[in-house]
Amino acid sequence: MLGNVLTGCSVLAPAGMLADLAHGLDVSIRTAGLLITFGAAALCVGSPLTAWLTSRIERRILLATTLAVMACTNVASALAPDYASLLAIRLVMLAIGALYTPQAAGTAALIVRPEKRGSTIAYVFLGWSLAAAVGLPLITFIASHYGWRAAYGAVGAFGVLSFVLAAWRLPHGLKGVPVDLKTWAELARNRIVVLLLLITMLQMSGQFVVFTFLGPLLSKLTQVGSDAVSIVFALYGIGGFIGIVIATRVVDNWGAYNTSVLSTALVLAGIAGWAICAGSYPLMAGAVAVWGLGFASTNSMQQVRLVAAAPPFAAASVSLNTSVLYIGQALGSAVGGALYGRELLHGIGFAATAFLIVALALVILSRPRKPVSVA
Template sequence: MQLHGNSCYGCGVTRRFAPTALMLGNLVTGCSVLAPAGMLPELASGLDVSIHAAGLLITFGAIVLCIGSPLTAWLTSRVERRILLTTTLAALALGNLASAFAPDYTTLLGIRLAMLAVGALYTPQAAGTAALIVPAERRGSTIAYIFLGWSLAAAAGLPLITLIASHYGWRAAYGEIGALGCISCLFLLMRLPGGLKGAPVDLKTWAEVGRSRIILLLLAITMLQMSGQFVVFTYMGPLLNKLTGAGPNAIGLVFALYGVCGFLGLVIATRIVDTAGPYRTSVLFTCLLLAGMTGWALGAGTLVLMAGAVAIWGLGFASTNSMQQVRLVAAAPPLASATVALNTSVLYIGQAVGSAVGGMLFAREQLHMLGFVAVGFVVLAVILVIVTQPRPPAAAKA
């Protein structure tokens, strides 16, 4: 990617706060994508559908996101970034506000799909924009910092969504996300420098991506990591209720534990990635992810064990994805606009696959099986992480 005119390096205060503005936009995006998981019982009751049907809001939304991410990256690659990102956040804000007034399930689903078709832009373009506003040596830590927004969505957003939905209804929860989206949009408009453009994405770029073995393997890792997590995550609230009898407050606390640990994990990853390197950092947090998923599978039925497993799982969930972004940018910097968009796309494919598999098992009351299926996906991800270990310089020359 390239910066036209290098204007951002003289932007002073505006540039210093730009990564924070981008991070808060990811918070809104994360809340918009994950919101149904925090209020499945309220959605099911309020819309007169099953919990499985309510969970399909996540599955269908992920399908739209996985298609929309690379498509919109291609269609909008020449658009100035501040205009592009603030417009996307405005669409997310309006979509959530409209969702608060949806009269039935079909209307809510339609609003969600339209909102996420536009929202698919934000996360990959925010990561790509980070590469335009910081020096190369700070790129990894800045991308990881911007992904703190997703951690905050889980750490603070989901517990608040669960709390608001259980006390004031799901419509109030959507209204709160919409209000947050409006604030974030204005903050980004004020802080992100103008005139930022990345390298255009064309068909030649996609062809180069398809010929790269390492990029394809990294994308497969992302899909497997997310598939494993969303087998369980989509239905985590109802699973805790059915397996342990946990109520809304206890479920909200587990979501908070998941998110807080995710936040801590990403802070640690942000601090060590520039010295330990993205590969070793990725191995560490993918193994934590596997340990947490295994703990959930083996401890299913006991709230304390499941909560402890969620804490370990949380340490890995956001860090693994941010490391995938960093590794993709490092693998082929000129292709970063395309690879970051594709990584986000396969992330959403993983969400769609995982939530669909989890939904089928949940509908068949195979509640304990969800954890073991999730572990299987993550084991495959660990194997591929090891396969993609960079070769030492001496070996590469030989």
């Protein structure tokens, strides 16, 4: 879970300090936003590729090494002399960091009993909520007061701590099912797996149309400063923390499908509220809080459902989910960047809403079929 805090901070950090990066590196905000777009591209390629290349490595060694690399590359980011160097370091960071979230979910599934997998995977994914609730506002605060280099340095220091704890506390001898070409073929033939992956992509595309440029959009639409932006990031993260805690407690009784419908509906309600209320800081902040209630639990429920859909191939299916998640991030940030570059600031929220409407419709269509009893 703590490793996911580091992963979440590493992935989301540029969104929390986009204006500071643009100013410090002497580039436009849209160009700074490409750190997220290209980073997401590295993640979507890296996740299934690294899952295949590392499937025979013992989980404790694999996860601890991944955390060490993320810690070192965050420190290197703090020392980057220019934009090109920072982008190159980020691509290396995320190509390797793509391993962590899916392999952490697969490792959690190995540790606990099958009936506890849903709540355990949701708990492990709680790290992403903490990254948004605590890490992202802190990154925004540190960057606005002490500079973006200090923010990267703080993430790197936390990465060292995460590495030490993972190396010390994770059980020895955990290995998943080796991933080979037959694994990908089996998953491609599984219709529910394919549908769930499409849902993940649409959920993330819609969110990152707005999220990538959340800070600059708030500043332009409501004329607020960096501290007010930090408060909105905090509301988003606190909402995510509350949402994933609730999801963790109810998923074993409600089922992952019902929990997924609720969380996706909350994200849609929040983003639609953002679009409709654009220009009013209090209303936009409230909409982000509602959005936050669903953002973390949507993806954790997707992981739970994928594990249930093909248990022997959990590590591979979750890595594919991570891959399409980052395809969604890249697509969403590209759409948001194109609209932002044309000053279509109000249209960004409505474009995001359209993605989420389709995502919710597909979640409803993915309802598990009850087995037909034969007399």
